Amino acid sequence: MTFWGGGHFAAGQAPLMERLNASIGFDQRLWRQDIAGSKAHATMLAAQGIITDADRDQILQGLAQIEEEIAQGRFAFKAELEDIHFNVESRLTDLIGEPGRRLHTARSRNDQVATDFRLFVRDAIDRADQLLSALQAVLIDHAEAEATTVMPGFTHLQTAQPVTLGHHLLAYVEMFGRDRSRFQDARARMNESPLGAAALAGTSFAIDREMTAKALGFDRPAANSLDAVSDRDFALDYLSAASITAVHLSRLAEEIVLWATRQFGFVIVSEAFSTGSSIMPQKRNPDAAELIRGKTGRVVGALVSLLTMLKGLPLTYSKDMQEDKEPLFDTVDTLDLCLETAAAMLREVRFDRAKMAAAAGSGFSTATDLADWCVRSLDLPFRTAHHVAGRAVREAEQRNCGLEDLPLDVLQTIEPRITADVFAILGVDNSVQSRTSFGGTAPTNVKAAVREARARFLERRG
Ligand code: ARG
Secondary structure (H helix, E strand, O other): OOOOOOOOOOOOOOHHHHHHHOOHHHHHHHHHHHHHHHHHHHHHHHHOOOOOHHHHHHHHHHHHHHHHHHHOOOOOOOHHHOOHHHHHHHHHHHHHOHHHHHOOOOOOHHHHHHHHHHHHHHHHHHHHHHHHHHHHHHHHHHHHHOOOOEEEEEEOOEEEEEEEHHHHHHHHHHHHHHHHHHHHHHHHHHOEEOOOOOOOOOOOOOOOHHHHHHHOOOOEEOOOHHHHHHOOHHHHHHHHHHHHHHHHHHHHHHHHHHHOOOOOOOEEOOHHHOEOOOOOOOOOEOHHHHHHHHOHHHHHHHHHHHHHHHOOOOOOOOHHHHHHHHHHHHHHHHHHHHHHHHHHHHHOOEEOHHHHHHHHHOOOOOHHHHHHHHHHHHOOOHHHHHHHHHHHHHHHHHHOOOHHHOOHHHHHHHOOOOOHHHHHHHOHHHHHHHOOOOOOOOHHHHHHHHHHHHHHHHOOOO
8 A cells, every 4th residue: 555545546656657757855854844734734634623633742742752753863864755845744653653644634735735835935035135135235335445446337338427336336236135035025925825725625624724834834825726836936036036036146246247358457366266277278267147147047047937837727736746855955955056156256356457547548548628618618519519518529539549648739729718727527437426426336326326325235123
């Protein structure tokens, strides 16, 4: 006889079926959640008079022992017992006999797995939030130190206008802040208990779903039993928030890779997060950043895999849904590792301020400042001023010099009213200092934004 009864199953399963069917190889990761769910369920069954207090006590004791066995690596997981739910329940019955066989009253593996998996995802969300805030803290510290450091700002990866490095880093702080809020939204939405939905239709026993929900830290029981066992939105929510986070990490990693090239030379990644080449002695490769960028593919892949798995499924549970776990587990491991590594790598980077400043001034990056000066000082319409600055750029290109190196009389051939005052705004430092509009790149803004970001993202919120 099979563990689960199998009253009407005469012949055994094909070995191939066991290989296809067994999930214990991966869902054993849910053991803590599974045991927590069983404890809450048994406690509730006794409180409702569905099992005796004596049975409950034996069940709780047995579960505590199993918890210890698994934690100490002494538990023998068995593929013929399919999954974590059967493995734990079967061991419980071995340990305590008949009371163990009463635990499955008024529940099913369908509400059990939905509960376990939610608890797992909820923990993953909480960890992602912590890791993201640690990453934000590193970026904010750098932003503070680099509030006055100038660098070229890019559009189309072409030099556009000078910006401050602090401002650039704070852009990522905003991105990771939105990622955290996506995880928090997902958490608030998912925090409902499926336990007690049983197989799909609820149960004829007088269970107390509020009680188990509360015991497991859920805000309330899920309202509809059919939805409760078949909903995997919470995993999709996690995976989409994880995908967006991974894409943000990847963009940051790409900038580190680019900036670490000899051609840019903006950043030096520490040896601890670099590798050498087996053949080219001069190489120092920013592998950590490359891997963080590269791992985005599997995270996004997990989201697509789960979306595709779910799309044709009728209500309620189908075994297809067992395929939800591996992509999610892989994503949790990948995202946690990448977030932690990104923070550690960034903590150790050094920025080459001189290189950045030199690059900031190249590419006629203050052409817009020249146009703005003509608007402000000469009352030119902006379109006219744009034309004047464009001609100045052409002149400087021909002379192979910077805008600030053009002699005043040359500038005056373009626009006779230009005065020597203009040179003050053609330097990159003056340029960034003038960008004081709300959200702009001026060092004074960055210093205030650093304080504001610490308060908004890093100080304990109630
Ligand atoms: N191992 C299964 C899963 O991961 C548990 C639920 C099985 N339920 C069932 N009716 N076969 O989805």
